Amino acid sequence: MTQRLNRLKIATLLANPPLHQPTVVLGWVRTRRESKAGVAFVEVNDGSTFDNLQVVIPASWSGYAEIVPLLHTGTAVRVEGVLVPSEGGRQAVELQAGSVTVLGESDPLQYPIGKQKISYETLREYTHLRPRTNTFGAIARLRDVLAAEVHGFFRARGFRWVHTPVITGNDAEGAGKAFQVTTLDLEGIAASGRDSETGRSGKAPDHKDFFAKDFFGKAVSLTVSGQLEAEAYALSLGDVYTFGPTFRAENSHTSRHLAEFWMVEPEMAFADLEDDMELAEAFLKHLCRAALEQCPREMAFFKERVEPTVIERLEAILAAPFVRMTYTEAVEHLKASKETFEYPVEWGTDLQSEHERWLTEKYCKAPVILIDYPKDIKAFYMKVNDDGRTVRAMDVLVPHIGEIIGGSQREERVDVLQARMKEMGLDDHAIASLDWYLDLRRFGGAPHAGFGLGFERLVQFVSGMANIRDVIPFPRTPGRI
């Protein structure tokens, strides 16, 4: 007989309570409140929903003295009982236990996350246990809903999901340092690097065909973006998107950066920057709406315990069109402002975080889409405007996070693209590794555009969580795994 027989998930049970019927609940104890002369109240959570189920164990139950003392926070239990309207005020129904079985004990002296307050920092040392807390359970459910809605949004618009590779041989994709991937015996190389003739240690391997011995016969790395490969499929299938893990080997110690994160990258054929902006705005609005509609309990919790303004912020996103302005206009607004910035604003330099924050939080008080950036501060693949000094790039800035989306119309002219590669300092080797990318323009090239959205930043924005390490199950950051 299966253990799950007659099991009712708490989410199902609370949504439609089967009153006065035999019910089985499986879950983990959150807290126990005991009244020795009377009854024990045990809050059980099974992860299916935010709320706990109050289990009431009468003193008259034969197993009381043996079982109830074991019901510490974290204990896995099976409860058989009858669902009844609750006499207490905080919950509509409660489970009158007929019997309670302990499936897995939890030693309160060893268990690190009891019901006492515990900081996010400490919880990061227990990434395997933190989903049992209110906050991380809520984040996990929100994250799931948002991920499903990423797919839902694009499928509804006829986009195909493309699985771009994690291991890539592309050089200089234009988005940060990559993690090298190798099967070479690094320990052996390090040891033999102690040159017996010169006595020098740690000699770097320098001959050109060094990586010829490696698994792929060349130097490869973990992808920093699926965009380039997505372009190949956009110029075949029309509208596509990628959604998967991405890796950056930057030594970033901030609340907005991870070494491993998930990225959503749509790519549309026969599209320009206007189409790209329309897509980005509709996409963000769709996800905010999904969170409000599908995670009301979680959102209420975030508002109460995490960030008081989250809900109104999401509603504000839905209420008005995003502000659109050119980089040049933004620079003018910033210069005209009376705000004193730590860094000066100058046309041709990238906007600082403080500038972006001022634009979205103070000047526009809404999401802002900035377009037409100076070409020198943007990637080689962005389409050069007719003015010759700006490119068809866009950044979507939102309050609280700053840049959440970066995108562009891609350069479809082979000669211009090649010139831009050289202009941006790609060496011959890098350009050679991207020859296939030029093929996309040589054969049936067409206007196309796309963007990238950091999924964790989205979850941060929607939940109000301050630190990106707390919106991904197992965060990877420099020096810590």
Added chain:
RNA sequence: UGGCCAGUAGCUCAGUGGUAGAGCAGUCGGCUGUUAACCGACUGGUCGUAGGUUCGACUCCUACCUGGCCAGCCA
């Protein structure tokens, strides 16, 4: 990588150049239904590590380690 802040009980924190405290957790007792339960008692710490100053350092200084914030890089 740079600047700044922090590290005291299992957790959240207070503390003073004179030898360490509270709440929660845990144990025991009390309370006829609680819900951050409550009341009483008990248990629990070489004050991040290593040096230095001092009669004396948890407190002051230096270095290091760890964590965090901000900046840069970006998503």
